[in-house]
Amino acid sequence: MTDLSGRRLDIDALRALCAIRQHGGITRAAAALGLTQSAVSHKIKRLETSLDCRILSRRPGAPLFTAAGEDLLDYARRILGLHDEALLSLTRTDLAGRILLGLTEDTTCSDLSRILGRFRRLHPQVSVRTRVRMSLVLRAMLDRGELDAAILQVFAHEVRPADIVLFREELHWVTSPELVLAPDGSIPFLSFDEECFYRRWALDIGQDGGAQLETVFECSSAAGIVAGVAAGLGVALLNDRHLRPDLEILRDRLPAPPELAYVVRRSRRARNPALDSLIGSVEAEISRRGGLSLAG
16 A cells, blocks of 8 residues: 555645646746745645655646646646635525526636536525626626626726726737738638627727728637637637637737726625625635636
8 A cells, every 4th residue: 555644735736736727837827826936836846745746847848737747637626626615614604595697608618617506505595597698798787787796808998996806818819820811901800799899899999900800700609719710710809718729819910909807797786695705705716716717
């Protein structure tokens, strides 16, 4: 039997490990976690010493994680989930009521679904009804009082004083290396539907540089837009979480897009203790992780 005495998995080190995967490196992970780069490196090295194996590869051009590191990541996500749920269960209060929550497709495809599932287990007397819509539609629903709150995207300069900013992301013009754009003429544009504020910006301010966009593909799903760009159908506006190695950022021909913010926006209704608790859980979790990672 293997002797495990003296070995342990430090929770903070596992959280740093997951942040490195999510943000693509130690430097970005440190910024997201509010730590120095050396502090994150020290946590990983101490974890490697405890486990007597390499977790991160230090060879140029090699994958960021070793095979052992990839295995540990899977366990780390599950351990952190149980750890955080246990802490919440010991401090929970009896809540009851109903929450009408709006989400975008981006957030439903992230680990926010896991956060909502945990909230439901901890507070079975709270009914959470979720509606998934485009951000502009969610804004209108909030104004009409059809939702208690929504987690949505806005341009960073449109954040309201009462909004809770969860995290920020960059928006990019994205294309396929296989697509050759003519130096003159229109640029084929892959767009979300008419309720998308990316699209409205692109067809308004986005063409101020003199380029003409021709919409050749419309789809309400981010997965569909990504697939179309990868196939070389045209260019699209996509945020950081949808960038892939087979896509490239177009840095000329079109104006630089504004920064995005993911916010919690509440309706003007009276305060709801159950909603307050849910928003607090989401805000704390995302703060610890430095953002939302895509599910899967």
